[in-house]
Amino acid sequence: MPVRRVTLDEIAQAAGVSVPMVSRVLNGRGHVSPPKRELIQDLLRQHSYQPRKARKRTAAGLIHVVFEEIDCAVELEHLRGMEPVARDAGVGLVVTAAPRYIPGPTDGVVLVATGGSPRLTADLDRRGVPAVALDPTARVLSAPTVGAANWSGARAATAHLLELGHRRLAMISGSLELLGSRMRCDGFRSLAGDSAVVERGEFTYASGLSAGLRLLDRADRPTAIFAASDDLALGVYEAARRLGLRVPDDISVVGFDDVPAARWASPPLTTVRQPLRDMGRLAADTVLRLAHGEAPDSENMELGTHLIVRASTAPAI
Amino acid sequence: MPVRRVTLDEIAQAAGVSVPMVSRVLNGRGHVSPPKRELIQDLLRQHSYQPRKARKRTAAGLIHVVFEEIDCAVELEHLRGMEPVARDAGVGLVVTAAPRYIPGPTDGVVLVATGGSPRLTADLDRRGVPAVALDPTARVLSAPTVGAANWSGARAATAHLLELGHRRLAMISGSLELLGSRMRCDGFRSLAGDSAVVERGEFTYASGLSAGLRLLDRADRPTAIFAASDDLALGVYEAARRLGLRVPDDISVVGFDDVPAARWASPPLTTVRQPLRDMGRLAADTVLRLAHGEAPDSENMELGTHLIVRASTAPAI
Numbered sequence: 001m002p003v004r005r006v007t008l009d010e011i012a013q014a015a016g017v018s019v020p021m022v023s024r025v026l027n028g029r030g031h032v033s034p035p036k037r038e039l040i041q042d043l044l045r046q047h048s049y050q051p052r053k054a055r056k057r058t059a060a061g062l063i064h065v066v067f068e069e070i071d072c073a074v075e076l077e078h079l080r081g082m083e084p085v086a087r088d089a090g091v092g093l094v095v096t097a098a099p100r101y102i103p104g105p106t107d108g109v110v111l112v113a114t115g116g117s118p119r120l121t122a123d124l125d126r127r128g129v130p131a132v133a134l135d136p137t138a139r140v141l142s143a144p145t146v147g148a149a150n151w152s153g154a155r156a157a158t159a160h161l162l163e164l165g166h167r168r169l170a171m172i173s174g175s176l177e178l179l180g181s182r183m184r185c186d187g188f189r190s191l192a193g194d195s196a197v198v199e200r201g202e203f204t205y206a207s208g209l210s211a212g213l214r215l216l217d218r219a220d221r222p223t224a225i226f227a228a229s230d231d232l233a234l235g236v237y238e239a240a241r242r243l244g245l246r247v248p249d250d251i252s253v254v255g256f257d258d259v260p261a262a263r264w265a266s267p268p269l270t271t272v273r274q275p276l277r278d279m280g281r282l283a284a285d286t287v288l289r290l291a292h293g294e295a296p297d298s299e300n301m302e303l304g305t306h307l308i309v310r311a312s313t314a315p316a317i
Numbered sequence: 318m319p320v321r322r323v324t325l326d327e328i329a330q331a332a333g334v335s336v337p338m339v340s341r342v343l344n345g346r347g348h349v350s351p352p353k354r355e356l357i358q359d360l361l362r363q364h365s366y367q368p369r370k371a372r373k374r375t376a377a378g379l380i381h382v383v384f385e386e387i388d389c390a391v392e393l394e395h396l397r398g399m400e401p402v403a404r405d406a407g408v409g410l411v412v413t414a415a416p417r418y419i420p421g422p423t424d425g426v427v428l429v430a431t432g433g434s435p436r437l438t439a440d441l442d443r444r445g446v447p448a449v450a451l452d453p454t455a456r457v458l459s460a461p462t463v464g465a466a467n468w469s470g471a472r473a474a475t476a477h478l479l480e481l482g483h484r485r486l487a488m489i490s491g492s493l494e495l496l497g498s499r500m501r502c503d504g505f506r507s508l509a510g511d512s513a514v515v516e517r518g519e520f521t522y523a524s525g526l527s528a529g530l531r532l533l534d535r536a537d538r539p540t541a542i543f544a545a546s547d548d549l550a551l552g553v554y555e556a557a558r559r560l561g562l563r564v565p566d567d568i569s570v571v572g573f574d575d576v577p578a579a580r581w582a583s584p585p586l587t588t589v590r591q592p593l594r595d596m597g598r599l600a601a602d603t604v605l606r607l608a609h610g611e612a613p614d615s616e617n618m619e620l621g622t623h624l625i626v627r628a629s630t631a632p633a634i
Contacts, residue, residue, distance in 0.1 A: 019415070061421045062379075062409065070400060076393045083387060083414050090420050092379065094409040097400050098336070103407050104378045205581045237583045261578050264522045266554045 081280025153305030154187030208235020398597025470622030471504025525552020
């Protein structure tokens, strides 16, 4: 994959100024105080900022983002990644939940964590609308996909728990019908072994709470739990609290995603970081390339995950 | 304000089925199993479902949602409220962060927690684009506003702490340049008195953590803290944890918003519920009315807030 271009947003963030101010420096128009101008120019140089090649305006000026349901922090992060790309390209970003079809003109569609209904995908095919699958649930669609290294991330989480001396590990999975969920499960089993306990759940807090209560109530209670999403992990926190157990003293917990709530949990959650915003950015960029008749960088893009160790994991006693 | 119509989404949720299935029952077309059909018909009757009056398609088929920055759970909830209204109306919902202007055609704009830049509002005025201010930061815009009963909510939170016997109360506020923030502060002071400690912060976790550390380190440590947002309250949780204090045993905490993370906090957070999704729904509905040349229900709509008591507050010792 080619090196990602730094965006105006990132330069603005690093400089602590607004995007319009960065534009003014780039265009040499409008007032910017000399010290700010210098700081921004330094950052542009440091990051070898290259303006995006001017593209012809797309036909519709809109890309559509299709969610199964708009309901979690993961999707908000994806959206935050897509928004600046669309804005830079002068294209509107339309959000929709489980639409049966895309009304009106569109330049392309990003399907987020959904295969899209058969009716929707048939409609897109018929109209020749380009599509990209972000965090694909299944490889049914003939579209480029953008995902994360789920298997490797789950394996890294498991390695961390083993290194801390934990031997009674358990996992709470998401629905195994989802591709990413299955990859996380396989990554865990690759180190924990096929006999390790896996509670099947869904990617929700409620599911983490009920599975957590079941696991922590077992006679051979695990000393560490790998939850396949941060929402699940926060449910496990609550299960522990209800049973009078402390995280990490009595039970170590690792999540997956690194949504903002992971940092804000008490104790802050050790988790596997998915580059959610970068994934959104890449998906939006890819659908715009397709809309311009260009080829994607690759058909199946997997961005790296890595473990963030915070305060919810401790050595086994 | 007129009684809100129940939406297809809500019926679908209550029945545990998809929106298209509810449509099929309404239209008498397509297959639905007899028990499901009956359940859906019962729900439609119970809620006196009235199909939205057919409206002519709007000119652009798009409404734009302008955020200052897409970065918190509150905004996600607003968006969840707006999405079904737009979908029902066959209108696309375009999300944008701090745009300088709205490119291309639009039927109307919802400004979320922002006055919009002067340049943007001037552009909208010039083009005659209708606008609605959701959770307005300031009453500068000549547009209908949709907000929540901030003052009353803050007062209810304060009353709850006083009823529990707390006498050393403190508050952590959001930026007092925001209208809603000032209302919450005034609501707190109306009961706690003008001499009560108010730490000024911003509506972020980081701000709650630093203000929490300052407050909990005082010689006359408060026994209860009212944080003006849930993000702030979660920062206070972490401040307490760092100082070896327990919530609610050593310190009671009340938040404001009732985002999903409030339910998932450990312990679950007592907070003031804003009807965030209803606010989004009403804002989208109002901008569509304006786009059709209809008058809004009212120029300044305030939806009710109420206290949700969970496990983060306890009697003063």
